[in-house]
Amino acid sequence: MQEGALAANGAPMSAPSLSPAAAAAAVSGLVASRRARRPPVLLGLSLAASALVLLPMLFLVYQAAQAGWAPLQRLLFRSLTAHLLINTIELAVCVTVLCAILGTAAAYATERTDLPLRRMWSALIVIPLAIPDFIVGYTWSSLWPSLHGLAGAVLVMTLSLNPLIYLPVKAALREADPGLEEAARSLGLSPLGTFRRVTLHQIRPALIGGSLVVCLALLAEFGAFEILRFQTFTTTIFTEFTLAYSTSAASALALVLVLLGLGVLVARHYAAGRHGRVSRASGGARRPPIRHRLGLRVIPVTLGCLALTGLSLGVPISTLGYWLTRTQPTTLPAVAPVPTAAETTLLYALLAAGGAILLALPVALLVERHPGPLSRVLESVTLSVQGLPGLVIAMALVFFAVRYAFPLYQSPILMVAAYSVLFCPLALVSVRASLAHAPARLEETARSLGKRPLAALLRVTLPLIAPGLAAGFCLVFLSVVTELTATLLLLPSGVKTLATQFWAFQNDQSYAAAAPYATAIVAIAVVPGYLLGVWFDKKRGA
Amino acid sequence: MRRTPLLIAAPLSAIALAATASGCSTLGGTSATAAQVSGTTTLVLYSGQHEQTTALLVSAFEKLNPNIKVTVRSDDEGALAQQLLQEGSKSPADLFFAENSPALEQVQEKGLLAPAPAEALSAIPAKYDSPQGDWVGITARVTCLVVGAGVPASQVPTTALSLADPKYKGKLAFAGSETDLQPAITAIADKYGTKAATDWLNGIKANAAAHLLPDNETVTKDVDTGQVQIGLVDNYYWYRQAVDDGGFDKAHSRIAYFAAGDPGYVLSVSGIGILASSKHKDAAASFVKFLASPPAEKIIADSDSFEYPVLPGSPANAAEPPLSTLNPGTVGVDKLGDGSTAISLLQQAQLL
Numbered sequence: 064m065q066e067g068a069l070a071a072n073g074a075p076m077s078a079p080s081l082s083p084a085a086a087a088a089a090v091s092g093l094v095a096s097r098r099a100r101r102p103p104v105l106l107g108l109s110l111a112a113s114a115l116v117l118l119p120m121l122f123l124v125y126q127a128a129q130a131g132w133a134p135l136q137r138l139l140f141r142s143l144t145a146h147l148l149i150n151t152i153e154l155a156v157c158v159t160v161l162c163a164i165l166g167t168a169a170a171y172a173t174e175r176t177d178l179p180l181r182r183m184w185s186a187l188i189v190i191p192l193a194i195p196d197f198i199v200g201y202t203w204s205s206l207w208p209s210l211h212g213l214a215g216a217v218l219v220m221t222l223s224l225n226p227l228i229y230l231p232v233k234a235a236l237r238e239a240d241p242g243l244e245e246a247a248r249s250l251g252l253s254p255l256g257t258f259r260r261v262t263l264h265q266i267r268p269a270l271i272g273g274s275l276v277v278c279l280a281l282l283a284e285f286g287a288f289e290i291l292r293f294q295t296f297t298t299t300i301f302t303e304f305t306l307a308y309s310t311s312a313a314s315a316l317a318l319v320l321v322l323l324g325l326g327v328l329v330a331r332h333y334a335a336g337r338h339g340r341v342s343r344a345s346g347g348a349r350r351p352p353i354r355h356r357l358g359l360r361v362i363p364v365t366l367g368c369l370a371l372t373g374l375s376l377g378v379p380i381s382t383l384g385y386w387l388t389r390t391q392p393t394t395l396p397a398v399a400p401v402p403t404a405a406e407t408t409l410l411y412a413l414l415a416a417g418g419a420i421l422l423a424l425p426v427a428l429l430v431e432r433h434p435g436p437l438s439r440v441l442e443s444v445t446l447s448v449q450g451l452p453g454l455v456i457a458m459a460l461v462f463f464a465v466r467y468a469f470p471l472y473q474s475p476i477l478m479v480a481a482y483s484v485l486f487c488p489l490a491l492v493s494v495r496a497s498l499a500h501a502p503a504r505l506e507e508t509a510r511s512l513g514k515r516p517l518a519a520l521l522r523v524t525l526p527l528i529a530p531g532l533a534a535g536f537c538l539v540f541l542s543v544v545t546e547l548t549a550t551l552l553l554l555p556s557g558v559k560t561l562a563t564q565f566w567a568f569q570n571d572q573s574y575a576a577a578a579p580y581a582t583a584i585v586a587i588a589v590v591p592g593y594l595l596g597v598w599f600d601k602k603r604g605a
Numbered sequence: 606m607r608r609t610p611l612l613i614a615a616p617l618s619a620i621a622l623a624a625t626a627s628g629c630s631t632l633g634g635t636s637a638t639a640a641q642v643s644g645t646t647t648l649v650l651y652s653g654q655h656e657q658t659t660a661l662l663v664s665a666f667e668k669l670n671p672n673i674k675v676t677v678r679s680d681d682e683g684a685l686a687q688q689l690l691q692e693g694s695k696s697p698a699d700l701f702f703a704e705n706s707p708a709l710e711q712v713q714e715k716g717l718l719a720p721a722p723a724e725a726l727s728a729i730p731a732k733y734d735s736p737q738g739d740w741v742g743i744t745a746r747v748t749c750l751v752v753g754a755g756v757p758a759s760q761v762p763t764t765a766l767s768l769a770d771p772k773y774k775g776k777l778a779f780a781g782s783e784t785d786l787q788p789a790i791t792a793i794a795d796k797y798g799t800k801a802a803t804d805w806l807n808g809i810k811a812n813a814a815a816h817l818l819p820d821n822e823t824v825t826k827d828v829d830t831g832q833v834q835i836g837l838v839d840n841y842y843w844y845r846q847a848v849d850d851g852g853f854d855k856a857h858s859r860i861a862y863f864a865a866g867d868p869g870y871v872l873s874v875s876g877i878g879i880l881a882s883s884k885h886k887d888a889a890a891s892f893v894k895f896l897a898s899p900p901a902e903k904i905i906a907d908s909d910s911f912e913y914p915v916l917p918g919s920p921a922n923a924a925e926p927p928l929s930t931l932n933p934g935t936v937g938v939d940k941l942g943d944g945s946t947a948i949s950l951l952q953q954a955q956l957l
Contacts, residue, residue, distance in 0.1 A: 411632065556649050567656040
């Protein structure tokens with residue numbers, strides 16, 4: 064591991080056997096051959112990952128084809144559909160833009176300024192991702208009963224989704240070559256100009272990737288909009304599935320969502336353009352970037368962080384506190400006590416986060432290291448699943464597992480697989496953004512020194528992209544902790560997670576009984592949020 | 606300098622955990638082999654009913670039948686019915702306990718239910734059971750209005766049809782996507798025709814334009830907190846809300862029933878059926894018979910779910926008026942069917 068660790072931690076590449084000239088020669092020789100062949104193992108793994116992720120799409124096409132045109136026409140071409148489409152698009156645009164601004168600003172403040180208590184802010188900003196939508200929605204609608212419709216949905220979703228941009232952008236800022244910024248400053252560019260012309264360029268893959276995930280997550284969102292009385296396309300899909308029992312109609316509508324998702328992906332493609340190299344210009348030398356001294360500006364920046372975390376974290380937590388202090392006169396005993404449910408949740412979240420990273424890693428490597436039409440298609444397929452509601456993905460897995468893998472049905476393995484598929488896009492975006500910063504030539508050098516591909520991956524590439532892996536792992540972990548619709552369908556019978564227990568009580572309006580489960584969810588979520596911050600800071604000290 | 610591998614180790618250690626946890630009960634999984642050894646049967650119950658009440662029923666049943674274990678899978682009844690349809694003949698479920706009869710009828714229409722035990726069918730009055738004898742009614746509830754504390758009795762509608770009257774504009778709330786709304790729609794369509802039912806839906810939609818809510822819990826809560834005057838719900842929601850308020854005298858709202866026999870005054874039934882694919886039909890039948898017996902109906906009456914037991918001679922929760930004193934309309938489970946008429950009317954009214 065030493066070489067990898069060295070490269071990642073910024074020690075110069077001074078392995079004794081390697082003279083710079085020899086390295087350069089080896090690299091130029093490799094670059095020529097690199098584009099030509101994709102490693103078959105990597106391709107195979109990527110295809111397998113994409114195939115798994117593609118299952119829900121196959122299910123939708125198969126089911127929609129069963130329906131025939133007439134019922135679909137009746138459902139698709141009516142005023143409600145248009146209304147829902149407009150709602151969905153309005154919401155996606157507003158929330159994505161707001162999240163991009165907030166997430167980037169927060170990441171910049173904690174990564175590139177001398178803001179006091181950075182580690183704490185860093186952890187606090189991420190945690191709202193793990194607060195169940197219901198709590199957020201409930202809190203806001205009880206604090207401010209008239210808050211519904213578009214404004215309410217934008218507020219609540221922005222507050223809960225901005226960490227999806229904050230995390231990858233922070234990782235990108237962490238990995239970006241500070242040399243470029245310094246050069247820009249020394250050439251007389253203002254700080255703002257440097258940000259706009261250099262930093263923004265460096266974080267672009269992360270920013271675009273994060274925005275994409277936010278956009279797709281909004282397409283699939285259901286729970287929060289129910290509470291906020293804001294209907295989107297996904298609400299109709301739920302209705303068709305669980306009220307009208309029309310799988311074919313629900314599937315046809317879900318395919319419209321897939322088209323919307325693909326539209327977002329195409330837009331992303333153009334937004335990203337032919338992004339140039341964002342990896343370090345020099346051969347791996349790495350220094351921490353300069354932190355801007357805030358001076359008196361520390362006050363508005365701190366107030367900004369306080370406002371963001373206060374609204375996104377403080378408000379829902381205070382609701383939980385209120386519930387916890389209320390005594391429920393006739394609450395029946397819980398089906399699963401908090402510690403048992405917490406253990407189940409924790410194990411599933413860890414396994415699923417590992418699984419999602421494993422699915423995403425080959426695809427990310429293929430896309431970044433061997434770009435081409437095939438890898439682009441594979442990536443798009445993998446990402447587009449994020450735009451599908453959890454219910455659709457889970458139903459598809461029920462369909463396939465019952466027919467072709469019955470022993471796995473309602474087993475822990477299928478549950479973990481479902482989570483991995485469901486949240487693979489989150490891992491993919493984070494890993495890919497990190498890979499964009501890891502210079503390929505370091506891997507090539509390792510190869511030229513006789514390392515086998517797997518060894519080069521383990522000892523050079525993975526340490527280089529560790530921040531992205533960590534960010535992806537934490538994102539998936541946090542998302543699994545609150546996932547409900549797929550969990551209810553695929554969890555082994557009789558097992559309870561914190562989220563399903565919370566749901567059982569809140570469904571029944573037993574908020575005081577539900578509160579301990581929600582509190583445990585938040586407590587579990589604090590761990591990855593905190594670890595992420597700590598790990599980043601220790602690394603800086605190294 | 607060596608910390609970097611830690612982060613790589615995290616996903617890997619998670620995978621290692623998977624290996625060690627594969628036999629771990631925390632994650633769940635089948636204990637079928639263990640059950641076979643010890644001679645017990647494990648039943649899988651898909652339940653859309655009140656989770657805590659179901660848990661009480663299951664543990665009472667297991668006490669009476671030490672050789673039978675019941676594993677409960679709780680979810681929204683619609684999602685469970687959909688899951689059963691996807692699973693088809695391979696379903697791991699032995700029993701389906703639904704909150705409303707249309708969910709059971711959906712599964713029944715696909716031939717996925719086995720005939721219910723005759724003993725249970727004869728214990729429960731036929732009007733609460735499956736017309737084909739494939740499921741048994743266990744609890745019932747009626748549609749009603751929840752009315753804000755300050756609303757005088759003279760301003761409370763006495764027929765469901767009058768809810769569409771423009772004079773209730775801005776005063777009404779309801780949840781279009783609740784399964785509980787569909788019986789009232791079906792009943793009105795049955796009595797006055799589909800055209801009248803569509804007009805009625807458009808009327809109540811206009812009256813409730815500012816209060817089209819996601820579920821009946823929210824309807825009840827919004828009336829109780831004074832945000833709207835009248836809500837169309839089922840009776841048990843008000844009792845659950847009152848418990849949440851701290852007692853029946855502490856609620857800021859009350860129940861109002863429609864006039865006797867009003868078509869919108871519908872009694873709807875929650876029931877249980879045995880899956881045709883069940884490999885433990887005898888054990889499943891004993892669970893169904895248990896639910897249709899006095900001890901189970903007493904658990905239901907005493908629980909917080911506030912639904913009416915339908916077994917003759919089983920008293921309701923003391924807080925509620927007895928079922929025999931209520932006078933709902935005549936539409937029964939056969940007319941309610943699988944709910945498809947109501948769904949298509951709701952879709953025409955752009956409520957779904």
